[in-house]
Every structure is written in structure tokens, then in C-alpha cells.
Amino acid sequence: MERPQPPRRIRLSTNPAPEALAELKLGDVVYLDGVIYTGREGVYKMALEDGADLPLDLPAESAANFHCSPAAMQREDGTFNLGAVTATASFRFTKWIGKWFAKSGAKLILGKGGMSSADYRAHFVPNGAIYLTTVGYGTGALLGRGVKKVRALHWRKELGLAQAMWVIEVENFGPFIVESDLEGNSLFERENAKTAANIAKAYEGTRPAVLKRFGETDDRSDELI
Amino acid sequence: MIPLDLIQRTAEVLMEKAAIEIPQDYLDGLKATAAVEDGDLSSFVLQAMLENYEAAKEDRRAMCGDTGCPRWYVKMGNEARLEGGPVGLEAALRRATANATNNIPLRPNRVHPLWRTDHDNNVGINAPEIEYAFEPDSDWIELTTVHKGGLFGTDYRMLFPSDGIEGIKRFYLDSLVAFGKRGLACQPAIIGIGLGGSKDTCMVLGKRAACLRTVGDRNPDPKIAALEEELKELGNSIGMGAMGFVGKSMVVDCHIEVGYCHTGGMQMSVHAFCLSSRRAVARLYANGRVEYRTDPEWFTQYQRRETVEWNAHSHQEESA
Known part of the structure; x- marks a missing residue:
């Protein structure tokens, strides 16, 4: 068997220049330096639906939004114990992402599993942003090693520890894989297209269930037998 | 009588082991998988995971940032006696879950399904799940924690x-x-x-x-x-x-x-x-002895029995 080829490895700032993003290719492995912040459904709702003012200066402080809740705790003296960090699946946040770019000026969305190339073309490309996916999933301990310091914890009381906005200083923070480029192409969709050809072969000799489910027909007037 | 504080202390150790130490059987299985993987990206991912397990153990930090939903499987020997009874046991497991969430730390994943209330300790209504099974001719209790995504x-x-x-x-x-x-x-x-x-x-x-x-x-x-x-x-x-x-x-x-x-x-x-694949197991004896392992050995002949009566002797003969 041919030995698998390791991917290209790149260090990137969390406030990256457009030229640095233009050089990235799908499948490159990226390690980040700078400041990231977590933001997922709780933060998006607070900022975009309830109209709360952002508690930090974006994108000046950071242009990297991590879809993440860390395994972390705030001690009674206010200091933090942060162990592992891994992403949560990003496809669930599509409905907020366009407005979030407008409000935050983010250039990097970090998360699990990416979004669709339609989302990239509609929301990422016009904002000069790309998507980096975590690896595994998830390399929580390796990412935890890249954390230098928790700089701030916002909306702790309003959202709880898991949904609060963690602002984290990082160094050599990774690995991430480049999932989308500045043209809006998706690595996952490229890989899906490659695996699609073989899937029918795996299904040979199987049989559809005698009782169907909605979804296998989308006509609700259909019977399922 | 198995003391309650032993149950709670052991449960806290199990929470930490499960979150940090990948079980050897899964590690061996993943290494075998990685050895035959020839996809470039897929292979890179598996190597990163193998490094991640090492990092978690070295640093004593959770292997994944999503530390799952902690739950408990309790197996009680038919002759086991617990200080505080089953109610005491459940209180000890809930305390251990909350303490370990803070001390390791784990991600406080558990929230109310509608109001999204988070107690920041992985404890709430019907959480953590505690499931029970029993085993004949034994006086120990076995605790298994699983932290499944x-x-x-x-x-x-x-x-x-x-x-x-x-x-x-x-x-x-x-x-x-x-x-x-x-x-x-x-x-x-x-x-x-x-x-x-x-x-x-x-x-x-x-x-x-x-x-x-x-x-x-x-x-x-x-x-x-x-x-x-x-x-x-x-x-x-x-x-x-x-x-x-x-x-x-x-x-x-x-x-x-x-x-x-x-x-x-x-x-x-x-x-x-x-x-x-986070799981950790301990068997506790009345004399205070605790044996840790990663194989729950849950599905015994007794758990899979199909007859009306249980006759240990005849089952042993069948399997011999």
C-alpha cells in the first residue's frame, strides 16, 4: 500500500491578512496564533435577535469565531481552569451566520464539519472569510495545549458556562483543516463527491424497508406501505 | 456493608479516568485501523487522534472538549449491602458527577431541553442517567461511567x-x-x-x-x-x-x-x-477494596438469560 501523504502545515494569525487567506488550499493544516472567541447559538441569539451590544471590539480584538464550548470552569477567585476545547457542529448556525459577519467582521469561522458551499458563497466569500474545521473529532487535549490564557468570559450569567463568550489567547493552536477557500469551495463536498461513486456498491444486496418513513417520500398524502 | 464515601470517591476517580484515558481496547483497535488506512486526509486525522490521547494522559486533561453526557451503569451483586441503600447510592453518584464536572473540568453539557437552564455541573432533571442490573452469587457492586456524545x-x-x-x-x-x-x-x-x-x-x-x-x-x-x-x-x-x-x-x-x-x-x-469512547469501571467490595478496569463485562450469561428460571450450574455446563 502507498504511504499516505501528510498535508501542508501552516501558521496563521487570528486576524489574517487577505493575502494569507488567499494562499490557503483545501486540505491544508493550520495552527493559529492570536485571540479567538467562542460564539454559538446563545451568543448569536443575544447579539443578533435580542440586540445586545457586543462586549468586546470586533474584529479588532479577534477575527476568529470558534463554534465551541470549552471544558472549563471559573474558580471562586475569578480565575479559570480550562482543560480541553473542541468544536460543535456548525451547520446548525446557518441562519445567523450572514448577520454575524456583518456585526463581527470575522474572517475565520472555526468549528466542526463545516457548512455548505452555498453558505460559503452567500456569506463567507463576500466577507473575505474562510472556514477551518477541527480534526477528529476531536483533538480536545491538543487544542487545550494551544491555549495560553483566558482573557475574558462574557455573558456568563446570561448564557451559562457552555454558551457564554470565552475570549482566549492562543499560540500554535491546532490542528485545523482548511475546509473552505476564498472562492467558497468546500473540502467536505469535494470528498463527498469522491466517496459517492462507491456508496452504491456497498448497498448491493440490501433492500429498502417494507414500511417507509416520511423523508423517503416527501408527499404527505402518500401511504408509507 | 459498602461505605457511601467509598462509593462517591470511587465514582469521582471513574469520572476522571473516563474523561482522560482512552480505553486500551479502543486504542488498540484504532491503531489497527490506522495501520491499514491509506486515505491521505483520513490517515492524518487518525494520527492526530493518537497524539491527542497521549496529550490528554500527559496533561491529565479531558481528551475531547465535548465531554459528552456522563451516565452511570450500576451492577449489584445479589448479596451486596450498601450504606444508605439505593437512595444513598444515587445521591453519591449525583454528587460525584457534579464535583468531577468542576474539578477535571468537564464541559457542563446538560441543560433543560426547553429553558436551556444549565446548572454547570451535568446534573438536572433525569440527569445523569443511572441504570441498574443485578448479578447472582456476588456481594460486590460495580460502577461503570460512560460519557457518550x-x-x-x-x-x-x-x-x-x-x-x-x-x-x-x-x-x-x-x-x-x-x-x-x-x-x-x-x-x-x-x-x-x-x-x-x-x-x-x-x-x-x-x-x-x-x-x-x-x-x-x-x-x-x-x-x-x-x-x-x-x-x-x-x-x-x-x-x-x-x-x-x-x-x-x-x-x-x-x-x-x-x-x-x-x-x-x-x-x-x-x-x-x-x-x-469514554468508559471506566470499578468493582467495590465491602472490605474497602476497589478494582479499576475498562471492560464493563456487562453482558454476562445472567444478563442474556432466556429461560424462566436461572440455574447457574446448568448454564455453566452448557458453556463448558
Whole structure:
């Protein structure tokens, strides 16, 4: 068997220049330096639906939004114990992402599993942003090693520890894989297209269930037998 | 009498072991998978995971940032006596879950389904789950904690006898392909399959098949064991590897558990225990001795019994 080829490895700032993003290719492995912040459904709702003012200066402080809740705790003296960090699946946040770019000026969305190339073309490309996916999933301990310091914890009381906005200083923070480029192409969709050809072969000799489910027909007037 | 503070202290140790130390059987299984993976990206992902397990152990930090939903499986010997009884036991396990969430730390994942209230300690209404089983001729208690991720990779379907093995394979592949794309199931995984029972027991059996059996373990029914092997191969032949990249590492192992079901049905559930297959076990004795391990040894002959009466002696003869 041919030995698998390791991917290209790149260090990137969390406030990256457009030229640095233009050089990235799908499948490159990226390690980040700078400041990231977590933001997922709780933060998006607070900022975009309830109209709360952002508690930090974006994108000046950071242009990297991590879809993440860390395994972390705030001690009674206010200091933090942060162990592992891994992403949560990003496809669930599509409905907020366009407005979030407008409000935050983010250039990097970090998360699990990416979004669709339609989302990239509609929301990422016009904002000069790309998507980096975590690896595994998830390399929580390796990412935890890249954390230098928790700089701030916002909306702790309003959202709880898991949904609060963690602002984290990082160094050599990774690995991430480049999932989308500045043209809006998706690595996952490229890989899906490659695996699609073989899937029918795996299904040979199987049989559809005698009782169907909605979804296998989308006509609700259909019977399922 | 098994003392309550021993139960709580042991439970806290188990929470830490589960979150930080990948069980050896899964690690060996993943290394074997990585050795034959030839997809460039899929292979990179597996190497990163192997490094991650080492980092977690060296740093004593959780292996994954999503530390799952902690739950408890309790097996009590028929002769075991607990200080404080079952109510004391449940209080100790809830305290251990909350303390460990703060001390390790774990991610406080558990929230109210509607109001999203988070107690920041993984304890709440019906959480953590505590499930029980009993074992004859024993005076120990065994605690197993499993921290399984909760969002992707599991499905249930009512199949019928006429669906047959072909229908089982179809639903199995549907589950792997649906959740394998983009790696939502965090594969390669231990796939657990529940067949039969009622809808709820089918889910319970499949989850236990994924979480409470080790890589390499086989069902004692030789034909079910052969089906486990066949489904493992089938899953790895899809052409999809870690993160849904081109590859062949989807299933580290496949386990099937069955329960007698309605004569007209053939319930099926599929569960994926992920790249962070977190489980830890301890047996506690009345004299204070504690033995730690990673194999729950849950499915004993007694748990899988099918006769009206339990006669240990005749079962031993059968298996001899």
C-alpha cells in the first residue's frame, strides 16, 4: 500500500491578512496564533435577535469565531481552569451566520464539519472569510495545549458556562483543516463527491424497508406501505 | 456493608479516568485501523487522534472538549449491602458527577431541553442517567461511567421479519452514511446495534452494545458473532473514513445485542460510540477494596438469560 501523504502545515494569525487567506488550499493544516472567541447559538441569539451590544471590539480584538464550548470552569477567585476545547457542529448556525459577519467582521469561522458551499458563497466569500474545521473529532487535549490564557468570559450569567463568550489567547493552536477557500469551495463536498461513486456498491444486496418513513417520500398524502 | 464515601470517591476517580484515558481496547483497535488506512486526509486525522490521547494522559486533561453526557451503569451483586441503600447510592453518584464536572473540568453539557437552564455541573432533571442490573452469587457492586456524545450517529427503525438481513444491512448503512459524512458521528466508532425488544429496550440494548462491550468482543451466539464481523467489514467498505474523508476507517468494531420482541416486528437501533469512547469501571467490595478496569463485562450469561428460571450450574455446563 502507498504511504499516505501528510498535508501542508501552516501558521496563521487570528486576524489574517487577505493575502494569507488567499494562499490557503483545501486540505491544508493550520495552527493559529492570536485571540479567538467562542460564539454559538446563545451568543448569536443575544447579539443578533435580542440586540445586545457586543462586549468586546470586533474584529479588532479577534477575527476568529470558534463554534465551541470549552471544558472549563471559573474558580471562586475569578480565575479559570480550562482543560480541553473542541468544536460543535456548525451547520446548525446557518441562519445567523450572514448577520454575524456583518456585526463581527470575522474572517475565520472555526468549528466542526463545516457548512455548505452555498453558505460559503452567500456569506463567507463576500466577507473575505474562510472556514477551518477541527480534526477528529476531536483533538480536545491538543487544542487545550494551544491555549495560553483566558482573557475574558462574557455573558456568563446570561448564557451559562457552555454558551457564554470565552475570549482566549492562543499560540500554535491546532490542528485545523482548511475546509473552505476564498472562492467558497468546500473540502467536505469535494470528498463527498469522491466517496459517492462507491456508496452504491456497498448497498448491493440490501433492500429498502417494507414500511417507509416520511423523508423517503416527501408527499404527505402518500401511504408509507 | 459498602461505605457511601467509598462509593462517591470511587465514582469521582471513574469520572476522571473516563474523561482522560482512552480505553486500551479502543486504542488498540484504532491503531489497527490506522495501520491499514491509506486515505491521505483520513490517515492524518487518525494520527492526530493518537497524539491527542497521549496529550490528554500527559496533561491529565479531558481528551475531547465535548465531554459528552456522563451516565452511570450500576451492577449489584445479589448479596451486596450498601450504606444508605439505593437512595444513598444515587445521591453519591449525583454528587460525584457534579464535583468531577468542576474539578477535571468537564464541559457542563446538560441543560433543560426547553429553558436551556444549565446548572454547570451535568446534573438536572433525569440527569445523569443511572441504570441498574443485578448479578447472582456476588456481594460486590460495580460502577461503570460512560460519557457518550449525544447528537449524531444514533437512529431507530421498526423493521419487520420480511425485511430480513438485507433490511438490517440497509438501515445500518443508512445510519453510517447519514452521520458519517463530514464526520458528524466522530468515526471510526464502536457501532452498537439493538435488535428486537420493544422500542425502548431496543434503544437501550443498542446503546449498551456500543458502550459496554470492548473492541474484539463477540456475541456468544456464533451466527450473531458472524453478523457482527460482516457488518464491521461492510461499514469499512463504504469508502468513507474519519471525518467523512476518502478512506476505510468507519467502524472499529460492531456489536449486536438482541431481545425477544413482538412476533410481527424486528426493531433495530444503531448507535455510534465515538473517537473518544469514554468508559471506566470499578468493582467495590465491602472490605474497602476497589478494582479499576475498562471492560464493563456487562453482558454476562445472567444478563442474556432466556429461560424462566436461572440455574447457574446448568448454564455453566452448557458453556463448558
